[in-house]
Amino acid sequence: MSYEKVLQAKELVIGTKQTVKAMKSGATNAIVIAKDADQKVITSVITVATELNVPVLYVDSMKKLGKACGIEVGAATVAIII
Helix, strand or coil, rough: CCCHHHHHHCEEEEEEHHHHHHHCCEEEEEEEEECCCCHHHHHHHHHHHHHHHHCCCCCCCHHHHHHHHCCCCCCCEEEEEE
């Protein structure tokens, strides 16, 4: 499951703006998107990932994704850094 990939990652970038920056810099191995995130928030991330051929993984919950990242709040998107 994608939560496990987040837990195993050595470096993460949390948040939509930071995820887009990481993808554009070429440092992203994959991104993880929470299915319950607001569509307006994740649309730009999905668009950039598609343009740059970055693999997109999906998880069910923002809250669980945030917890997997070690933060107290939910996370809509996370970039796994190479």
